[in-house]
Amino acid sequence: MTSSSRRTSARKKAEAPAARADGNGERGGEKPARATTARRELVENEMYEQATRLFAERGFAGTSLQDIADAIGITRPALYYYVKSKDELLAKLVTEVTNGPLDELRKLIAGGDLDPVAQLRAIVEIIVRRRATQPARFRLLIRSEAELPEELTSAYDDSRRAVLKTIAEVIEDGIRAGLFRPVDARVAALGVLGMCNWVAWWFHPDGRDNADDVTEQLADMAIAALRRADHHTLDGEGPEAALKMLRQDLDHLERILKN
Known part of the structure; x- marks a missing residue:
């Protein structure tokens, strides 16, 4: 699907709930129906994509909600159905980039059915796939760290530390089980995380590399760097x-x- 067709689809789906919220289309005093989860996810994803592009091009201060609405192809009132202010949009974007991987990692560890080697492989796969599919969002977050409000900076730092701690604990578990070499687990975790995050700078979805192949190779490299020989x-x-x-x-x- 092209960028233009995505915007057209997002516009049609966004305007329906916004019209009901303005009173158009209500019948017999019924409360406006909320957008379906699928519709909301489609519009929010397009909103994140366009906001990321505009923030990167014009800066946060130089971008208005009207600019974002125009980029999506919807009216500003329709956009208000999904976000009330530019600050709220930035907060949603930061949360989506930082908490998304952390939530997946916690769910993975909570499963308890994988050994440390399989856990580390799955962790690399989760992070690399996110960086490969949403590189612009992560790059924007890194470049905008100094401009984030204090509360967002604090939440972002907490999330980064939690991700690093999760990886280090998996590596430490692998060392204790004799599966990984006896290295400093935190340093090893920083190396693994750095390798994964760097994908956002060099991987291009429409380029020569395939996301699945890249993900598999980096997971293999992380395991090979840490795994201890059988003897x-x-x-x-x-x-x-x-x-x-x-x-x-x-x-x-x-x-x-x-x-």
């Missing part, structure tokens, strides 16, 4: 290699004891 092997020969392996295990034991 304890020395990195080299002689006593120095043996001491290096022992130091790794001792460093890991020391971190556990400190925590």
Whole structure:
């Protein structure tokens, strides 16, 4: 579906609830019916896409709700059905970008039916797919960090820390189970998260790379970087290699004891 056809579809679906909210189409004093979930998701997604583009081009201060309504192809009153102000729209956009992956990760971990290796693979897949399908939204969020209101900055920081903590805990579980190498789990989590987030800058949905292939390859790379060999092997020969392996295990034991 082209951008123009998406806007046409969004306009038709957005104007129906807005018209009822203005009193048009009401029958016998019935309360206006709320838009269906599918309709609302379609219009909100188009609203996020157009707002992201305009904020990136003109800046937050230089973009009005009328500009966003015009970009979608609906009236401003119709847009008010979905969002009441530009600040509310920004808050919705930040929440959608930050809390979306976190909610999925928490649901994944709560399932409890995957080992740490499978959990880490699924985590990478969740984050990479979001960055590959919504790159502009994430880039806008990163570039606009300094301009976010204090309450949004706080919520954003909390969400980032929660995502990092979730990944680190999965890696630590894998280390304790002997599945991952004895590394600093937080540093490893930062590396995995950085690899996933960077996709938003180099991946182009209409480019040479396929989102599914990219997702699978990055998941394989994350696992390969951390997974321990089936048997304890020395990195080299002689006593120095043996001491290096022992130091790794001792460093890991020391971190556990400190925590």
